[in-house]
Amino acid sequence: MAFLLRRVGFYVAAFIVAATFNFLIPRLMPGNPVDIMFAQAGGTLPPEALAALKETFGFIDQPWPAQFVTYLKSVFTWDLGLSVKFHPLTVNEVLLRALPWTLMLVLTSSLIAFAIGSLAGILAAWRRGGSFDSIGAPIALMMQAMPPLVTSLLALFLFAIYWPVFPTGYAYEPEIDPGFTLEFFCSIFKHAFLPIVTMALAQVGGYLITMRNSMINLLGEDYIVLGTAKGLSDRRLRMAYAARNALLPTVTSFAMTLGASFGGALVTEVVFNYPGLGYTLFQGITARDYPLIQGQLLIMTLAMLTANFIADVLYVALDPRLRKG
Amino acid sequence: MRGLLNTLLANRKAAIGAAIVAFFILVALAAPLVAPFDINQRVASPHEAPSAEHVMGATRMGRDVLSQTIHGTQTSLIVGFAAGLLVTVLGTAIGVTAGYFGGKVDEVLNLFTNISLVIPNLPLMLVLAAFIGQTGPFVIALIIGLTSWGWGARVTRAQTLSLRQRDYILAAEMLGEPAWRIIAVELLPNLISIIGFNFIGSVLYAVITEATMEFLGLGDPMVVSWGTMLYHAQSTSALQVGAWWEMAAPCLALVLFGSGLSLINFAVDEIANPRLRTLRVPAKVLAALTNRTANQGGRA
Numbered sequence: 001m002a003f004l005l006r007r008v009g010f011y012v013a014a015f016i017v018a019a020t021f022n023f024l025i026p027r028l029m030p031g032n033p034v035d036i037m038f039a040q041a042g043g044t045l046p047p048e049a050l051a052a053l054k055e056t057f058g059f060i061d062q063p064w065p066a067q068f069v070t071y072l073k074s075v076f077t078w079d080l081g082l083s084v085k086f087h088p089l090t091v092n093e094v095l096l097r098a099l100p101w102t103l104m105l106v107l108t109s110s111l112i113a114f115a116i117g118s119l120a121g122i123l124a125a126w127r128r129g130g131s132f133d134s135i136g137a138p139i140a141l142m143m144q145a146m147p148p149l150v151t152s153l154l155a156l157f158l159f160a161i162y163w164p165v166f167p168t169g170y171a172y173e174p175e176i177d178p179g180f181t182l183e184f185f186c187s188i189f190k191h192a193f194l195p196i197v198t199m200a201l202a203q204v205g206g207y208l209i210t211m212r213n214s215m216i217n218l219l220g221e222d223y224i225v226l227g228t229a230k231g232l233s234d235r236r237l238r239m240a241y242a243a244r245n246a247l248l249p250t251v252t253s254f255a256m257t258l259g260a261s262f263g264g265a266l267v268t269e270v271v272f273n274y275p276g277l278g279y280t281l282f283q284g285i286t287a288r289d290y291p292l293i294q295g296q297l298l299i300m301t302l303a304m305l306t307a308n309f310i311a312d313v314l315y316v317a318l319d320p321r322l323r324k325g
Numbered sequence: 326m327r328g329l330l331n332t333l334l335a336n337r338k339a340a341i342g343a344a345i346v347a348f349f350i351l352v353a354l355a356a357p358l359v360a361p362f363d364i365n366q367r368v369a370s371p372h373e374a375p376s377a378e379h380v381m382g383a384t385r386m387g388r389d390v391l392s393q394t395i396h397g398t399q400t401s402l403i404v405g406f407a408a409g410l411l412v413t414v415l416g417t418a419i420g421v422t423a424g425y426f427g428g429k430v431d432e433v434l435n436l437f438t439n440i441s442l443v444i445p446n447l448p449l450m451l452v453l454a455a456f457i458g459q460t461g462p463f464v465i466a467l468i469i470g471l472t473s474w475g476w477g478a479r480v481t482r483a484q485t486l487s488l489r490q491r492d493y494i495l496a497a498e499m500l501g502e503p504a505w506r507i508i509a510v511e512l513l514p515n516l517i518s519i520i521g522f523n524f525i526g527s528v529l530y531a532v533i534t535e536a537t538m539e540f541l542g543l544g545d546p547m548v549v550s551w552g553t554m555l556y557h558a559q560s561t562s563a564l565q566v567g568a569w570w571e572m573a574a575p576c577l578a579l580v581l582f583g584s585g586l587s588l589i590n591f592a593v594d595e596i597a598n599p600r601l602r603t604l605r606v607p608a609k610v611l612a613a614l615t616n617r618t619a620n621q622g623g624r625a
Contacts, residue, residue, distance in 0.1 A: 014440045021449060025456050036456065141591055145583035147533040149540055149555070150576045157564050157572070168565070256442075263447035267537055271559075285455055285542055293455045300448040308443055 003322050007312045011305040018301040019075045022294045023058065023068055034059050037290050044087045053291065056081040075298065081291035085284055091295035094280060099299070101171055102269070102276035105192060106261050109199035114254055116200075117207025121250075122243050124208065125215030126234075137212060140205030148202045148264045152271040155198045160272075166194050169273030195268045202264055203257055210253045214246040248318060255311030259304030339592035345585025349578075353399045362389035364396050364549055372568040382570035384554075385561040393549055394574040400550035401578075404466045404535045409528035411470025416477020416527075417520055421508055423478070424485025435482065441475040450534070454543040461545045465538060469531045477523040484519050488512060522593050529586040536579060551575035 026033040037057065038050060045053065054060075056079055058071030074080070080091035089097075117140075124133040160168045172178070172187040218224065219242055227237045266278030273279065277296060284292035316322045352359065362368045362379075369383035376382075381390040423434035453468050454460045460468070488494065497507050513520075532551075538544060539552025542560075546553055558564070558571040 010436075010439070011443070013436075014443045017440050018444050018449075021444075021452065025452060029456055138591065142584060142587055145529060145580070145587040147536065147579055147583065149533070149537055150579055153555075153564070153572055153576060157569055161564055161567075162569075259443070259445055263445055266447060267540070270541065281451070282541060285451065288455065290455065293452055297445075297448045297452050300445045301443070304443055304445050 003316065004312060007309065011309060015298075015301060015305060016072070018297060019072060020068075022075075022297060023071050026057075026290070027064075038084075039288065044084055045082060049082055049088075053081050057291070080295040080298065083284070083289055083292045085287035085289040085292060091291050094292060095277065095295055095299050098275060098277045098280040101274065102262065102265050102278065105195050105199060105268070105274070105276060106258065106265050108192070109196045110203060110254070110258050110261055112196070113200040113203035113257075114207055114250075117204040118211045118243075118247070118250055120204075121208040121211025122215060122238060122246075125212045125219065125242075125246075126238055128212075128216055133212070136208060140208040143201065143205040146202070148198065149267050149271070151198045151201055152195075152268045155194050156271055159194060167191050171275050191274070195265075195272050195274055199261060199264055199268055203261060206253065206257060207250065210250050211243075211246060214249045215242055218242050218246050244318075248315070251311050251314050251318065255307045258307040259300075262300055262303050338588045342585045342588030342590075342592065345581060346589065349398055349402060349582050349585070352395055353402045356396050356399050360389075360392040360395040362392040364388055364392050372563070372566060372571075374568075375570050381574045382568065384557065384571055385563070385568070386557075390554075390571055390574045393554055394551070394578055397550045397554055397575065398578065400462050400548060401532055401535060401552070401582075404462045404469075404550070405528045405532035407463070408466040408469040408473075408531035408535075409524055411466065412473050412477060412527040412531070413520060413524040415470065415474035416523055417481050417513075417516070419474065420478040420481025421485050421512060421516070424482040425489060425504070425508055425512065427486075427489075431482075434478075438475050438478045438482070441472070442479065446472055447534070447537070450538060451541070451543065454538055459545045460538075460543060462535070462548060462550065465535050465544065466531065469534050473527065473530065473534075477527065480519055480523065481516060484516060485512060488515055518593060522590060525586050525590045525593070529583055529590075532582060533579065536575070551578055 026037045029036055034054060037059075038045075038053065055070065056074045058067035058069075058074070060067055060070055062070075078092060080095070083089050083091050083094045086094045120136060120140075124136050127133060156168065160166045167173075167190065171191050172184060173191075176184050176187050178184055224237065224242060227241050232241070262277075265276060266281060268274070269276045269278035270282045277299070281293065281296045283289075284296070365388075367387035368389050369379050369387045371383070371385045371387055373379055373383040373387070379389050379391065381394065383389055384393070419434055419438065423431045423438070449472055450468050453472070454465070457464055457468075494507060494511055497511050502511075535544075535550070536552035536555060539550060540555045540559065542556060544550070544553050544556065546556065552575075554575040555572060558568075558575075561571075563569070563571040
């Protein structure tokens, strides 16, 4: 419990640091921060909305510390201001509308990559030096060098333009009414297929290597030798003895990769015109919608911290040594 | 015999990787000489398909794609190496300081490192780049360098902590050697494989990240680099009208250069691992290193 509480404290501190970046960056730029921040806002927002927006971001007639407190208050009450590009929606509404799509892509692709990568890693480690290991491990490492940008573009061109098997954009066909119908779910599946596959490809190699190295380190331990001596079956030894313990580093790596794949989703969504956070952010960048750009940093940080916290909880569940301290 | 064969194979990987990287460096240095066309002139019809004259076709503006890719190599490599150097210097300095001095210094630096690791890189870089405006290659290199040192610092710190316990460091301390000298003469030479691994990985990460940021529209569109080429191709719907060559050339360059760097890193890893094992921290360092490569795939 104390362990988890300490972690939560750390996450709150990290979140405040992210908010501090948002607060400081416009103020450290040359020129008047209010003018920079709301250069595009003047045309679209009515004056009273602009005044409220300034207050949300702490542009009040007081010294910096007071401004900072005002800004933190907005952030912690989850008031992220008004979007300039998607007026009259708030940043909050814009991001929450896009978040489910991104969450679906990230979670599905990460789970698929985790399952396939870890299983392949277990097999590679079990017969290390064998043919699967000596082909699989280098391929996994080479795949790390493939930028997600390139894999997405390649998949889009091959399977959506050259052979138009999959659609080139949107989350579902616009003529279908959203609802609990088979047609709707099929449409979602068809549109999400390529983004999920490209995102999973980017991650699977990392899990393979992490699991493989972690397994190899464990296979030399005494309790594995003892298990072999007891005459346990290969399968039981591999899964219940070695793999169970080898999973620990993979869990940390899962949390880190999950946060990172939110970043990867940005690019994939832009390439596939997929209406998630990344695509919304892309529209925000083009319109210089600063409140939206700042809001996405906070929501991405929050997603990353949540993933890390879940990993901490899993760690406590998997590693009895942490339950005491 | 098998061990000898493995070492040879490892060297071959390193040799191929080094040859690819050297080829790109040469192209970058000789760009104005080897590029067949002026990149600022309309030399072909819009979206002209690859032919003997224009090996990789032309853009919508009638620019020669091969010449642009060659000139883009210059920008992409300068950003990659500059940012990679900055990431490595910062990561090594912070990691070694934390690991060597320990105590309060370590606590503070380690806290900063951990915070920098949980704040997602790409979104933070996007905020910075958006506020700076049309960011040229040097600003992008600076942004990448200042935000991405966390992994290097963590790995270097872990390794420094274990080296710190060794007898020769204690001996140097007993002799009254000043801290800077112990770090420079005793520690850094023994960290060289990790620093090298960090540097190559960071160059790869920086080249990919620069292309990503420019693709998202945060670069200076007047600069010619692999990223801005992809940006222009995307904004003129090159793929949709069938002009795949506009995207193919910079993508191929990215993948080929990336493979060269990964091959070197793969070889460094193979050669360095037995040494890591004798230092009794293989699990920790290995896990950290592989986590790092895993993240580089995902982050960009």
